[in-house]
Amino acid sequence: MLPLIKKSSSEPLYEQVYQFYKKEILMKQLKSGARLPSVRQLASDLGVSNNTIIKAYEQLLQEGYLRNEPRKGLFIEKLEKLHLHEVEVDRIQKQVAQRFKYNLSHAQVDQKNFPVKVWRKMSQLALDSLRCQIHFYEGEAGFKEQLSSYLYKSRGVKSNANQIVVCAGTNGVAAFLSILFRVTHRQLIFEEPGYNEVRNVFLKNGLKILPIPMTRQGIDLKRLPSSRNHLVYVIPSHQYPTGAVMPMQQRLQLIQWAAKTNSYIIEDDYDSEFRYKGKPIPSLQAIDHSDRVIYTGTLSKSLMPSLRVAYIVLPKSLEWREPSLEYLSLSVSYLTQKTLALFFEQGHWERHLRRMRKVYSRKYYHTVHCIKKNFGDKVSFQVSNAGLYLVLHVKSKLKEPALAKLAAAQSIRIVGAEECFAQEPKWKSSIFFGFGGLDQNEIESVIKTLKKVWSL
Amino acid sequence: MLPLIKKSSSEPLYEQVYQFYKKEILMKQLKSGARLPSVRQLASDLGVSNNTIIKAYEQLLQEGYLRNEPRKGLFIEKLEKLHLHEVEVDRIQKQVAQRFKYNLSHAQVDQKNFPVKVWRKMSQLALDSLRCQIHFYEGEAGFKEQLSSYLYKSRGVKSNANQIVVCAGTNGVAAFLSILFRVTHRQLIFEEPGYNEVRNVFLKNGLKILPIPMTRQGIDLKRLPSSRNHLVYVIPSHQYPTGAVMPMQQRLQLIQWAAKTNSYIIEDDYDSEFRYKGKPIPSLQAIDHSDRVIYTGTLSKSLMPSLRVAYIVLPKSLEWREPSLEYLSLSVSYLTQKTLALFFEQGHWERHLRRMRKVYSRKYYHTVHCIKKNFGDKVSFQVSNAGLYLVLHVKSKLKEPALAKLAAAQSIRIVGAEECFAQEPKWKSSIFFGFGGLDQNEIESVIKTLKKVWSL
Secondary structure, eight states, rough: OOOOOOOOOOOSSHHHHHHHHHHHTTTSSSSOOOOOOOOOHHHHHHHHHHHHHHHHHHHHTTTSSSSETTTTEEEEEEEEHHHHHHHHHHHHHHHHHHOOSOOOOOOOSSSSTHHHHHHHHHHHHHHHHGGSSSSOOOOOOHHHHHHHHHHHHHHOOOOOOEEEEESSHHHHHHHHHHHHHHHHHOOEEESOOOOOHHHHHHHTOEEEEEEEEEETTTGGGGGGGGGSOEEEOOOOOOOOTTTOOOHHHHHHHHHHHHHTTTTTEEEOOOOTOOSOOOOOOOOOHHOOOOSEEEEESSSSTOOOOOGGOEEEEEGGGGSSSSSSHHHHHSSSSSSHHHHHHHHHHHTHHHHHHHHHHHHHHHHHHHHHHHHHHHGGEEEOOOSSSSSSSSEEEEEEOOOOOHHHHHHHTEEEEEOSSGGGGGOSSSSSSSEEEOTTTSSSSGGGHHHHHHHHHHTO | OOOOTTTTSSSSSHHHHHHHHHHHTTSSOOTTTBBOOOOOHHHHHOOOHHHHHHHHHHHHHHHHHHEEEEEEEEEEEHHHHHHHHHHHHHHHHHHHHOOEEEEOOOOOOSSSSHHHHHHHHHHHHHHTGGGGEEEESSSHHHHHHHHHHHHHHHHHOOOOOOEEEEEEEHHHHHHHHHHHHHHHOEEEEESSSSSSSHHHHHHHHEEEEEEEEEEETEEOOGGOOOSSEEEEEOOOOOTTTTOOOOOOOHHHHHHHHHHHHTTTEEOOOOTOOBBOOSOOOOOOOHHSSSSSSEEEEEETTOOOOGGOEEEEOOOOGTTTSHHHHHTOOOOOOOOHHHHHHHHTTTTTTHHHHHHHHHHHHHHEEEEHHHHHHHHGGGGEEOOOOBBBBBEEEEESSSSSHHHHHHTTTTTEEOOOOOGSSSSOOOOOSSEEEEOOSSOOGGGGHHHHHHHHHHOO
C-alpha cells in the first residue's frame, strides 16, 4: 500500500507521507508488527528524495507509532502501546462531533471577555510563592478571606473564613454536603423541576430525593413537611430551570419553617452575580438569624468553568465540627487558590464582574428582543432579568429530542429541559437557550435558523 | 487608652500607633462602634506630629478596621465586618503552632528539589492555551494519555485514557470509588493496620469497614471471606503503615481469590515510585487477567501535595458505565491538567522522578544508618527499601502521645501510628519517622535529639 501523495499540494511531501501512515495505523489498516518499506524503496516508488521519507519516518518513530529494530527495519508498534493513539482517534472524532458552531447549553459562558492577561499575571505571582507551599495540607486562607469579604458586600452573607469550604466545582459541593448530612438526614427535599446535575450527585451519594413542585415564587412552601429535621435544597435567586425569583415574604417563611422544624436549607446562589434589573433580594443566609442556612456558590459562571472552583459557607453550628471534614475539603490546588486570592485582592474580580454584567445584560435583552420579534407567541418564557440562559417553551407538536435534532443539523447544540424533572416531565417541548457563549451578533441569526427548522 | 509608643524604637512611630490599635481591636479590647480620638487630640497626647496619626489611621481605614463617619469621626468597624480579622488572628496563632522546625509526618516531601522553574514554564505554556479552554466540561485528554503511557512503562498497568479518572487527591479517589461501589458492595475489606485517612473517607461515604490483619506479606489471605462479591483495598507495593511488600505468590493468590469470588481489588500504589533496591514487583493490575483490579495512585508524594492530583485506572468492565460518573470526575482544573500534560510530554516527569529517587534513596539509607547507630535495639522497624518514611517501634514505657509531646518541645512534629488501627491498636509506642521533608544533614541531629528526650 503506497501513500497517495500530491506533489502539487502546498503540504510538504514528508508531511503527506507521515499523515498517510499515521492515519493507516490509527484506523488499523496497517496492523501492529507489520514492516514498513525501506527508505530507499519507498523513495524510489514515490519518486521523492530519501530525505523526505527519512523525515516522515522519524516523526512516526518519535511519536511512538513505529519501533526500530536494528538491521531489520521499522515496524508498527505493538498494540498495547498503540492504545494511546486509538484513544486519540476517539477523542478527535468526539471533538468533531461536539464541535457545534453554536452551543446553547445553560452552562456556556462568554469566552472573549475572560481577562486572560490579568489571570496570567496573577498565576505568575502565585507561582512565585510556590516553593514554600509545596505541602499545603492546611489550605490557603487568603482566598477564603477574600471570598468571605466579597460575599458579605455583594450578598450580605455573614461568614468568617473558617466557615468556608472550597470545593472542586458544584459536584464537589454536593458531594461534600452529602457526606455532611447523609447519616443524619438521609433525604433531601428538592425543587421540581430542579437542577438535575446536582440532584444526581446527591442521589449517587446516598441521599433520597423528595421532589416538591415549584410555584412562580419558588418551591411550594405549603407542601413542606411539618415534621422535624429536614434538609431542603433551593435556588431562590434565579431558580434553575424555571427562572423563578423567591420574593422576600417567601424567603422569610422558608427560614421560619426551617427554624421551627429544626431543618437546614441549602441555598444555591449559583448565578446571582448576573441580575440585570431591580435591586437583588438578599440571600437567605443574610436574613437568617437561626443559623439554618448553608450557602453555596460557584465561579464556573462568573469566572470560568474549567477552573473547577465552587464554595460552601457553613452555618456557625456546623463549622468544622469534625477535623476529618477539613481533610475532605482539600480539593483545589494551592496555585489555583493563590491565583484567586490575588485576583480578588487586587480588585480584578470586581472589575471582571462589572464588565461581565454589562456584557451579559446586553446579550440578555437582545435575546429577549429577538425571541419576541421572531417567535412571537410560538414561544413562551419567564422574564427574570437574570442569568445566562432562558428556558423556551416551544408551542410545537415536536418534542424536545426532535427540536434538538433539527437544531443539531444546523450545527446548533440544544439541551432540553426535560431532565430537570425527577418525576414525569411536565414540559415536553422546552429547551434551554443559553446565550452566555454566543456572540451578540450571532443571537438573531441563531433564532431565525431555529424558527425555520422548527417551522414556527 | 493611649498607645504605648517608644520614640527610641527603630519602628516608625505611625507603625507603632497602627499596630497598637490593630491589636486592641483584634483582641477586642476596643469594642466595635467605639470612637477613636481625633487626630489632633491623639497627636498632642502622644507628642507626635499630626501626620504620624493620619498615616496610622489611614492604614487602619484601608484595612477595614475603622469606618469614617463624615463630621463625626472614626469608629471601630462593626463586628460582622471584623470577623475577617478575627480569623486572621486565629490563623496566625495556628501557623505559629504548626511551625515546627522539623516535621516527621509521613506526608512530607522534599521541597528543595521541586523543579519550580520547569513547572513555571509548563504553567505558562498551559496558560497560552487557556482562552479556548474556558469551558472544559470535557476534561483534558492529554494528561490522561501521558499518565496511561507512564503507568504502562513503569508499573505494567494496561489502560487507555478512557479508563482513567483524575481526582482531587487521594480523598477524591476514595470519594469517587465510594460512589461507584456504595450501592453494590456496602462493605470494604481493609488492611489492619491501614491507611486511616483513606479509611475515614470510605466510612464517611457510607461504606462499612471490615478490617483484616496484616501479615509480613500483606493482608492475611487466609482470612478473606469465601463468599462472593467483595471489595478489598490493599497497598501491596509498600503497605501503609507496616511497610510490607506483598510477594508475587501472594499477589497471584489475591487475584485468584478475586476472580473466584467475583470480587474487586482496589490497589493503592501510592508511593511505588520510590523503591531503592531490587526489582519492583509488578502491580496487581499488570498481572491480573480477569479485570478485577482498580488501580490508584497520587502525585502528592512524587510531585507535590499542594497540587491535589490523584488518579484511578478503572477496569475495562467499569469504564464509564454511566455518563454521570464522567461529570463527577471533573475535579481538577484545566490549567493543572494541561500543565501536567506538558510536564510529562516534555520528559520533565521522568527526569524529576529519577532525581527524586536518588535524593530519597540517600535520605533513606542515611536514616536507617543513623537510627541503627543511635538507637541500637531500642527501636525496631521494617526494612522495606522504599518510601519516604519508616515506622519506628520504640522500646519505651512512654506511649505514643508522650513521645510526640517530648518531641514537640524540641520543635519536632511527630505523628503516631496508633490511628492506623480501626480496632484496638496493637502498637502503643510506634511513630512515623518521615524523612522526606528533612535535609540529609538534619537527620542525625533529629535522631540524637529524640534519643535524648525519650531517654533511650
